[in-house]
Amino acid sequence: MSYLENNLRTVPTGPTKLLYLNWPIVLLLATVASVGFLMLYSVAGGSLEPWAEPQMKRFALGLTVMIAAAMVPVWFWRNVSGLAYGVSLLLLLLVEFHGTTGMGAQRWIDLGIIRLQPSELMKITLVMMLAAYYDWLDIGKTSRPLWVIIPLFLIALPTYLVLRQPDLGTSILLVTGGGIIMFLAGVSWWYFVGVVGAGVGAVTAVFSSRGTDWQLIKDYQFRRIDTFLDPASDPLGAGYHITQSKIALGSGGWTGRGFMQGTQSRLNFLPEKHTDFIFTTLAEEFGFVGAFSLLSLYVAVVFFCVVSAIANRDRFGSLVTLGIGATFFLFFAVNMAMVMGLAPVVGVPLPLVSYGGSAMLVLLLGFGIAQSAHVHRPRTR
Template identity: 70%
Template sequence: MSYLEYNVKTVPTGIRKVLYVNWPLVLLLTAVASAGFLMLYSVAGGNLDRWAEPQMKRFGVGLALMFIVGFVPIWFWRNMAALAYLISLTLLLVVEFFGHVGMGAQRWINLGFMMLQPSELMKISIVMLLAAYYDWLDVKKVSRPLWVLAPAVMILLPVGLVLTQPDLGTAIQVSFGGAIVMFAAGVSWIYFAVVIAAGVGLVTVVLTSRGTPWQLLHDYQFRRIDTFLDPSADPLGAGYHISQAKIALGSGGWAGKGFMQGTQSRLNFLPEKHTDFIFTTLAEEFGFVGAFSLLMLYALIIGFCLASAINNKDRFSALLTIGIAGTFFLFFAVNMSMVMGLVPVVGVPLPLVSYGGSAMMVLMVAFGLVQSAHIHKPR
């Protein structure tokens, strides 16, 4: 034991937990959120009250939640994993029958003071459950078919419910979040190869189902695929959004047009400029330098999470941290790819930057779990 470690262990438990907090991670999250506040202020035309101020308040509450969750021992969250999953699954069933409809989708529960999106909760709950499952399971059984089937069912149940909302983007995130934990736990790559092959076959079936009585996707989802493949085919219709987004991205150049000088957002050419497409506004106003800087902040967050997981000897904590880091990566990777035209538009917000309540709160609670794993790791 080093002299510093000895001195830390002699201080009261409460103060010790504060010292053990992953403070670089806290600073990085605050930096990303601050970039979001600036962009929300900009897209509102200099109006602080419209989007930026509510987002600041949410982040403040989220930061408090992160510390509260972080100071709770990690064994408590391990024991709560199954309950969290069941609650999230129940809320998804509630959405199915009594959910609030908005923009053609039934994804929310109206709580009066906020709109709760249970699928956001499931992104974290599935990671918690699978981390607890593989912490309990004997390592020798990890790749045996029966023990692989159980987590597959755990993933497919919520994915099926989310797809009926319909919300393809979140369904993909839940699937990949669970798959990341399974891969990190040591499940054989053969299973993943089979799933990928089945996925290719499913995509083929989905595409051939178009226009038939058994069509598997909604018409608007097929239009998104058409737009992804050739946005210029209908530049004033289905391809309008992605075309305008690309104009904003390209016009920013190296250093951008300057804060609050983005013409695409100020003249309302950009769709959903405060949510899904906020990255294009940042790229237009701050150029390649600003976009790359935000990407580096995201990469550093992932890096600190992975470093914490690698140095954690507790299996549940390590798998939980890796799963949350992977889910977070999917958040920004899908959003950035979407607005750049690299993947179809699936309605995934930019984490900590896009305006939104459920996504912000759930993400901060998730990083609270990362902090709990870091604070309470064996030392």
């Protein structure tokens, strides 16, 4: 037990733990969430309804969940990692049969209070599972083929289920997030070279499957890729979203068109402006200054995660913090790249800003675990 090998007496206990939270991250997350409230207020035409107020309530709940999770000793989280992963997997299987279809994909389980997206939960539990796995694994075995295949399998299982929903965005996040943990754990560079090669092969396979009986992804996903590669080919059809998004973003200029003055969002030229495309509205109304500031806030969150992880001598704590940070990074990077026309439209929300309950709750739970790792990190006198 790695944490027993360190001096437990240095770990804070009781309410004093609150003082040892990674407060910069808490404040940064709260700031980012506030930007979200502002934008949700704006896209609703200057109204707390229907998005801003529920989002605030959810963030309050999420903040509570995060602090509560941070109070729980990190070894508990390590011990339940396997269980959490298993439950997430079960839930994914459940939506396969009983899920509610939203936006053409089976994603939700209605739990009465909230509608849970198991795929969201899986993003965090996969990180926990892999962190726990490498915490357990003998360091010398890290790069041995058998012990590389096991985490690959752990990643592939949920990815396959998510892909079947179908949710291309989340599958990409799962694979990339999982790969990052393996990379951090010290898996040999050669495997990654191999994976890149295999990736090229996979992409080729996906594209060559188009129009055949064994087509690997849905037609609409192919169309989105086509649109990404050449948005101008279909400006009023599938390319409409990305074209309008780029117009809105670019027209923001240096300082934007002013709060609630964005013509593109106000006149409904933007699609899904309260969810996946909310960054576009921000960029239109607050310009380069606003957009770059939000990007800086996100980068700062990731930076504090990396600093916390490097300072943490506990392997699980370090990996889980980096994993959560990396997942967070992937969220906003993919979303921003998407609305700026650098990536295909795959349906990844902007973390803490896009309207959506379960994604925010799960993300804050993840940060709670990272905070727990921070609070309960081994300390030497």
